[in-house]
Amino acid sequence: EPEVTQTPSHQVTQMGQEVILRCVPISNHLYFYWYRQILGQKVEFLVSFYNNEISEKSEIFDDQFSVERPDGSNFTLKIRSTKLEDSAMYFCASRPLAGANVLTFGAGSRLTVL
């Protein structure tokens, strides 16, 4: 069964460092998403991406965050200067053009900011 793959599974970084989280969505999917889950809290929407541009973003997704689809397969989330409160599990998801909001999620990338 097709799956969304994320790398790295766990990254530890120092505060102020740049981090790039990578995702390979399912190949025929056209919508891509990033969500995050701070430990013990709910899963929160960050951003959605379609047709090579951001289609929606939450208030969490400030200027420190950016997304990119650098080639035909990868979808990345960059955090420019990490803060302690960026420590969380980051989930990538994708869905096809028609799919009643049925997202397929990756296993997540755990980011720890020290």
Place this chain on the structure above:
Amino acid sequence: AQSVTQLGSHVSVSEGALVLLRCNYSSSVPPYLFWYVQYPNQGLQLLLKYTSAATLVKGINGFEAEFKKSETSFHLTKPSAHMSDAAEYFCAVGGSQGNLIFGKGTKLSVKP
């Protein structure tokens, strides 16, 4: 705006007992509703979805949920819990751009 509320952050049942995980939603438009499950150290897996067809929705692993518009509820049930059902369960409502809005999650423990 859309939102979901999950009642009970932690539910504990005995193996073989009924599982009931509660979810209430708020939506100004007919909602798409979902239940996702998260096993330890894994991603979110779709259990079932409601997309305005049948109000009783059957999902994987013997779970089902009933959409009740009058109660704005979408509770998740399973007649007989199994040890392997221990996980965290998230109710979600579909947002305007295809994104999902999640509840805070309910951790299900199953006692032998």
